[in-house]
Amino acid sequence: MPINIPLLLPEQLLPIAGVSLGTAEAGIKKPDHKDLLVIDLDDGAKVAGVFTQNRFCAAPVIVAKQHLAENSIRALVVNTGNANAGTGNSGLEHAHTTCTALAEILGCNAQQILPFSTGVIMEPLPVKAIVNGLPAAVANLKQNNWFDAAHAILTTDIVPKAVSKQIQLNGQTITISGIAKGSGMIRPNMATMLGFIATDAAISQTLLQEVVHYAANHSFNRITVDGDTSTNDAFMLIATGRANHAEICEKKSAEFTQLQEAITTVAGTLAQMIVRDGEGATKFITIQVDAGKNPDECHKVAYAIAHSPLVKTAFFASDPNLGRILAAIGYAGIDDLNVNDIQLYLDDVLVAENGGRAPGYIEEDGQRIMNQPEITVRVVLNRGSAAATVWTCDFSYDYVRINAEYRS
Amino acid sequence: MPINIPLLLPEQLLPIAGVSLGTAEAGIKKPDHKDLLVIDLDDGAKVAGVFTQNRFCAAPVIVAKQHLAENSIRALVVNTGNANAGTGNSGLEHAHTTCTALAEILGCNAQQILPFSTGVIMEPLPVKAIVNGLPAAVANLKQNNWFDAAHAILTTDIVPKAVSKQIQLNGQTITISGIAKGSGMIRPNMATMLGFIATDAAISQTLLQEVVHYAANHSFNRITVDGDTSTNDAFMLIATGRANHAEICEKKSAEFTQLQEAITTVAGTLAQMIVRDGEGATKFITIQVDAGKNPDECHKVAYAIAHSPLVKTAFFASDPNLGRILAAIGYAGIDDLNVNDIQLYLDDVLVAENGGRAPGYIEEDGQRIMNQPEITVRVVLNRGSAAATVWTCDFSYDYVRINAEYRS
Numbered sequence: 001m002p003i004n005i006p007l008l009l010p011e012q013l014l015p016i017a018g019v020s021l022g023t024a025e026a027g028i029k030k031p032d033h034k035d036l037l038v039i040d041l042d043d044g045a046k047v048a049g050v051f052t053q054n055r056f057c058a059a060p061v062i063v064a065k066q067h068l069a070e071n072s073i074r075a076l077v078v079n080t081g082n083a084n085a086g087t088g089n090s091g092l093e094h095a096h097t098t099c100t101a102l103a104e105i106l107g108c109n110a111q112q113i114l115p116f117s118t119g120v121i122m123e124p125l126p127v128k129a130i131v132n133g134l135p136a137a138v139a140n141l142k143q144n145n146w147f148d149a150a151h152a153i154l155t156t157d158i159v160p161k162a163v164s165k166q167i168q169l170n171g172q173t174i175t176i177s178g179i180a181k182g183s184g185m186i187r188p189n190m191a192t193m194l195g196f197i198a199t200d201a202a203i204s205q206t207l208l209q210e211v212v213h214y215a216a217n218h219s220f221n222r223i224t225v226d227g228d229t230s231t232n233d234a235f236m237l238i239a240t241g242r243a244n245h246a247e248i249c250e251k252k253s254a255e256f257t258q259l260q261e262a263i264t265t266v267a268g269t270l271a272q273m274i275v276r277d278g279e280g281a282t283k284f285i286t287i288q289v290d291a292g293k294n295p296d297e298c299h300k301v302a303y304a305i306a307h308s309p310l311v312k313t314a315f316f317a318s319d320p321n322l323g324r325i326l327a328a329i330g331y332a333g334i335d336d337l338n339v340n341d342i343q344l345y346l347d348d349v350l351v352a353e354n355g356g357r358a359p360g361y362i363e364e365d366g367q368r369i370m371n372q373p374e375i376t377v378r379v380v381l382n383r384g385s386a387a388a389t390v391w392t393c394d395f396s397y398d399y400v401r402i403n404a405e406y407r408s
Numbered sequence: 409m410p411i412n413i414p415l416l417l418p419e420q421l422l423p424i425a426g427v428s429l430g431t432a433e434a435g436i437k438k439p440d441h442k443d444l445l446v447i448d449l450d451d452g453a454k455v456a457g458v459f460t461q462n463r464f465c466a467a468p469v470i471v472a473k474q475h476l477a478e479n480s481i482r483a484l485v486v487n488t489g490n491a492n493a494g495t496g497n498s499g500l501e502h503a504h505t506t507c508t509a510l511a512e513i514l515g516c517n518a519q520q521i522l523p524f525s526t527g528v529i530m531e532p533l534p535v536k537a538i539v540n541g542l543p544a545a546v547a548n549l550k551q552n553n554w555f556d557a558a559h560a561i562l563t564t565d566i567v568p569k570a571v572s573k574q575i576q577l578n579g580q581t582i583t584i585s586g587i588a589k590g591s592g593m594i595r596p597n598m599a600t601m602l603g604f605i606a607t608d609a610a611i612s613q614t615l616l617q618e619v620v621h622y623a624a625n626h627s628f629n630r631i632t633v634d635g636d637t638s639t640n641d642a643f644m645l646i647a648t649g650r651a652n653h654a655e656i657c658e659k660k661s662a663e664f665t666q667l668q669e670a671i672t673t674v675a676g677t678l679a680q681m682i683v684r685d686g687e688g689a690t691k692f693i694t695i696q697v698d699a700g701k702n703p704d705e706c707h708k709v710a711y712a713i714a715h716s717p718l719v720k721t722a723f724f725a726s727d728p729n730l731g732r733i734l735a736a737i738g739y740a741g742i743d744d745l746n747v748n749d750i751q752l753y754l755d756d757v758l759v760a761e762n763g764g765r766a767p768g769y770i771e772e773d774g775q776r777i778m779n780q781p782e783i784t785v786r787v788v789l790n791r792g793s794a795a796a797t798v799w800t801c802d803f804s805y806d807y808v809r810i811n812a813e814y815r816s
Contacts, residue, residue: 053739054735054738054739055737055738055739055740055742055743055745055747056734056735056737056738056747056763057738083731085731085734085735086731086734086735086760086763086764086765087763087764087765088748088762088763088764088765089762089763089764090764091763091764120729120731121729121731121732121734121735122730122731122734122760122764122765123731123765124765184718185718185732185735187739226716226717226718227715227716227717228716228717228718228732228735228736228739229735229738229739230735231731231734231735231738307635308634308635308636309634309635309636309717309803309807309811310592310593310634310636310811313807313808313811313812314811314812316808316812317811317812317813319812321528321529322530323491323493323494323528323529323530323531323639324529324593324636326464326493326494326529326530326639327462327464327493327494327529327593327636327637327638327639328636329463329464330462330463330464330465330637330639331461331462331463331595331636331637332463334463335463337463339463339464340496352494352530354496354497355464355494355495355496355497355499356494356495356496356497356498356499356530357494357495357496357530357531357532395717395808396808397805397808397809399717399721399808400721400724400803400804400805400807400808401805403717403718403721403722403725404721404722404724404725404727405725
């Protein structure tokens with residue numbers, strides 16, 4: 001069950017001027033299930049994005065990258081139930097067909113459409129069902145539709161992931177709304193399975209691209225459920241410029257920093273929601289590595305802990321078998337690591353130091369923390385001033401069940 | 409349940425002249441359970457070994473490395489139930505105490521003893537129980553005791569792992585016997601949890617060290633159950649020189665090649681047994697990557713597939729959801745990989761080529777192979793002439809159960 005995700009209410013999600021969303025039941029995989037989303041953008045909206053680095057990246061990722069690089073974007077289209085990945089040339093044709101069909105309805109060029117797909121890999125995209133579903137999705141377009149949009153992009157997710165935030169920029173209210181999906185095959189390497197954030201702020205294309213990278217690196221690129229990097233990861237950031245303020249063109253301005261932090265907060269909330277709804281997850285784990293020589297080695301240690309099946313099953317069992325964390329630190333790949341320098345904390349409890357169990361540590365303290373639904377593992381390397389944080393979840397029977405049953 | 413490991417019979421294990429083994433119930437963790445093994449070597453026996461590269465390597469690993477580097481070895485002592493890892497300075501003292509106690513009984517120096525421990529991490533070694541158990545283990549020493557020894561070193565293993573082999577070297581019969589243990593925390597990085605192989609062949613110390621590296625690299629270093637590299641991995645190779653032939657001192661001799669291949673075969677059999685008895689394993693998977701640019705990239709691809717929880721749960725479910733294998737190949741870390749060049753086979757069935765599903769592939773063929781208890785995944789990269797093979801198992805409910813319950 002999802003860990004501490006509050007119930008989402010439609011009225012909590014704020015419309016963004018210049019962005020309309022429409023959903024439909026296209027019958028891609030299951031009947032009676034919203035599986036198609038169109039996001040329509042007003043003229044002048046800017047879009048920036050980051051995509052998976054998986055070499056087997058999906059056909060829609062290839063097409064979306066091309067279209068984004070060369071065109072002003074008019075709409076995004078997302079289907080669930082099929083990833084259109086590992087589908088070769090016919091997959092590319094299907095992605096183009098989808099774009100062409102939507103462009104005809106909206107009266108724009110196919111190159112102004114960004115396609116996204118999520119679902120099973122290496123099965124042909126049911127492109128006819130998608131094309132047939134597009135008119136209903138377009139007919140459903142409205143600004144106040146973020147709640148339905150959050151539902152329409154889910155696959156194995158249990159709960160929808162969406163959040164809105166407002167900030168004041170020079171006395172002007174700026175709104176940011178975002179949705180994301182993802183629950184398994186989560187170890188994003190540029191972005192999560194799918195994330196879409198829009199704002200009415202006005203910002204130059206160059207700076208928007210900087211913001212999307214920064215936000216991804218501090219949110220979606222810091223989570224892992226199972227270490228499997230998806231073929232379809234994409235995170236899109238839309239700025240419609242419809243708020244009434246001068247366009248942000250200066251990286252050193254207070255406005256840029258404020259907007260970037262606000263968007264990163266929204267992205268971070270969505271990223272954490274993905275982990276909280278991780279397949280089979282029962283615990284939300286923050287792994288914080290401090291005092292490393294550089295960020296890279298801090299990430300290595302954090303991910304070694306976050307990916308260890310033995311650490312993850314110990315969290316599932318609420319078993320303070322914390323030597324497994326030491327073993328993961330030890331094989332993280334830092335060749336000159338002196339294990340006697342390290343401190344390991346579970347929340348505020350010092351567990352290990354000087355290469356072994358801390359003298360003041362008692363199992364009852366470890367057990368008390370392990371029983372919690374949210375736990376912070378803190379590793380202090382004591383060899384520098386770099387740090388890194390990664391969010392992950394535990395590994396349960398249900399993870400195996402979900403992934404043994406998915407598709408069949 | 410273990411996959412295709414034939415029942416081990418005591419008479420299948422052949423004694424090695426110059427090697428005696430004794431076991432005892434020391435009550436280290438559980439009562440009525442053999443948990444202590446002493447391997448006594450005649451004068452003149454040579455020992456070579458490889459050890460874990462985990463930075464949190466266990467106290468006995470540190471001590472065994474020191475003793476092996478500087479001394480002629482007289483005996484090895486192995487306890488289960490406690491790894492003496494993550495135990496700091498007191499762990500080192502306990503390892504030395506164990507060596508001293510055994511040395512007194514055998515009448516040698518403590519530096520001539522190699523200590524090994526396996527079991528739970530970050531708990532103090534019950535050194536008194538071990539010291540008290542040593543006289544019984546020594547009283548039990550006999551050459552024909554490999555079967556009991558294989559049992560005494562088990563932890564979460566279901567079955568004992570042992571094998572013997574004989575070869576003719578210049579008309580002289582050479583015998584090799586080996587035992588190993590390991591079932592979880594298995595992704596050896598020099599060697600497996602614990603493996604001991606002895607032969608009566610006569611070979612120089614330099615060449616024996618070469619053989620132990622070669623054998624480890626082609627056996628224990630090619631297996632993974634869960635990607636967790638243990639703190640206690642060690643693989644020891646003993647040559648007593650009691651067979652009646654001239655010592656092998658020449659690397660280019662036919663005798664060296666013959667002996668190295670035979671020892672590697674024994675090590676490979678033991679390594680495969682560890683995977684076949686992997687925690688919760690229901691399927692034995694061979695991952696073969698061919699036609700890569702270099703061995704390193706072939707290993708990257710093989711391990712990405714072998715460690716993917718999604719691939720492993722699909723094998724558990726016998727679900728030919730083979731797009732998950734493509735995704736793992738795609739994130740294996742080969743930056744210039746052209747996915748259109750790759751062929752993916754399941755046994756002899758061509759599953760994918762040209763970036764997508766092979767035209768002749770039908771799901772029934774994939775299903776037929778997935779239903780088997782032993783499966784070979786073959787990836788042809790078509791970019792060079794290097795190759796690599798890795799052995800692994802699937803990921804089941806029972807893996808989670810075993811590791812959620814272990815210790816508690």
